[in-house]
Amino acid sequence: MMGEQTREGGGTTMPGRDQEPRSYYVGVDVGTGSVRAALVDQRGILLAFADQPINQWEPQFNHHEQSSEDIWAACCVVTKQVVQGIDVNQIRGLGFDATCSLVVLDKQFRPLPVNHEGDPHRNIIMWLDHRAVSQVHRINETKHSVLQCVGGVMSVEMQAPKLLWLKENMRETCWDKAGHFFDLPDFLSWKATGVSARSLCSLVCKWTYSAEKGWDDSFWKMIGLEDFVADNYSKIGNQVLPPGASLGHGLTPEAAKDLGLPAGIAVAASLIDAHAGGLGVIGADVRGYGLACEGQPVTSRLAVICGTSSCHMGISKDPIFVPGVWGPYFSAMVPGFWLNEGGQSVTGKLIDHMVQGHAAFPELQAKATARCQSVYAYLNSHLDLIKKARPVGFLTVDLHVWPDFHGNRSPLADLTLKGMVTGLKLSQDLDDLAILYLATVQAIAFGTRLIIEAMEAAGHSISTLFLCGGLSKNPLFVQMHADITGMPVVLSQEVESVLVGAAILGACASGDFASVQEAMARMSKVGKVVLPRLEDKRYYDKKYQVFLKLVEHQKEYAAIMKGD
């Protein structure tokens, strides 16, 4: 399935027909399920958008793989689409963001298999791959000081355990032959420019690099990856640049041909996708919306990027250590600020799983198709029908979900946790599916509340949420986040704000803006504010109490089963 849409930008007609000469930037966003590109102008207006799904393989449970060649080919398709019909000489810069997946290449930069089947096409261990459980346990047992900067506990989704897994499980076929391990955003900028410098964002957030102290030799030696120290980190990056910095001589002629762009245009050091979403939303001018954050520093804003997973990005002037929340990471998103990143590993993926796995899903699909609606739009209108006079959220008074079907990333940092549902009945009709969907959406919002409470207990002071990503297109998801956290939710003028973030990188690399902060202020804009229904607070406070009991009970069950 391929979607493409172009639309008018802020009162203009089509790109290129403006009276004023314009500068354009191309943003490319590689999410878990698809690659998207946008043509964006210097005001942050999206003039063209295209997307294309990408392949994923799950050869075994908890093993998730992708192909870097497949992803690059999709980047080329969508980029060519968004620049069709414009004068490409007006394109000033290109920025990439991507999921934090691990790309493995040999010494000649060719893909190497990360699987026992030996399929070299599948050379990416995806971020949500949980194959390295034993490795991450051993890494955490070292209690090395670098763990303080990942919330005290390293996640199995980070790169060090995956690298150790490759060394321990695929020594001859992968480890010994490998020449380059890239985070996916850095692979893309290398592919575009031939420059293998890594972004500070990926190395700091997923590889234990410190913006102030660099690599810590003792960590790599302690976990059994001393190989990297011996060759001065050449395989994982010994040249590091801030996101938005211009790379080498810009786009190479070969990549320019692939992407349909002029050779030599500026290409930026990239960002992880959640961080690009953060740049796309967090700096917007909120004057005139009556929001508390208008009179508060930018540190009162929490960007929540909700796609396959949700990432909760909070910034601070001084480092804040939040148990179970990644960071503090210096300058990994907004330069000069510390970043804490909370997260839920599966959110969009969980909603899809619950809906698609239900017995009434074929009926839902047929009815939604008949109305030319997405299944989510259909479910939302179905909930509106069955709620009668009550607020929709009250339909789940006796149905509760714990959402950690893929472990808990934050703030419990426990990959052994599982999903829970309580309140099931014998019915399996469409009403039942709609209410289960609602309870799942609510559970994800309660997870966000738990993360915010952990961040506030450690010193953050958050008043406003800025949502983006695929799930922010779902009005029920947005309203539940407002109601359950009690905070207003700001949605950007551009729905595809992650792409605005990627374009901000391209704009910075082009030199058109003096700083990331300046580009953020000019290019991110408020579209809509969704206020919490404070009258429902008591109900959600009670449901939150149940939510917390669920995990308490899950731990008790595990303890009972472990006992003699």
Ligand SMILES: Nc1ncnc2c1ncn2[C@@H]1O[C@H](COP(=O)(O)OP(=O)(O)O)[C@@H](O)[C@H]1O
């Ligand atoms: N129009 C929509 N309405 C409701 N939910 C949506 C819509 N579009 C996407 N989603 C949800 O968003 C998730 C994907 O978000 P997306 O940002 O595209 O993910 P990723 O960046 O991880 O590829 C899906 O799992 C789906 O649940």
Ligand SMILES: O=C(CO)[C@H](O)[C@H](O)COP(=O)(O)O
């Ligand atoms: O770890 C992350 C960011 O640090 C993200 O969860 C990961 O990159 C996947 O993102 P998405 O859900 O948008 O596909």
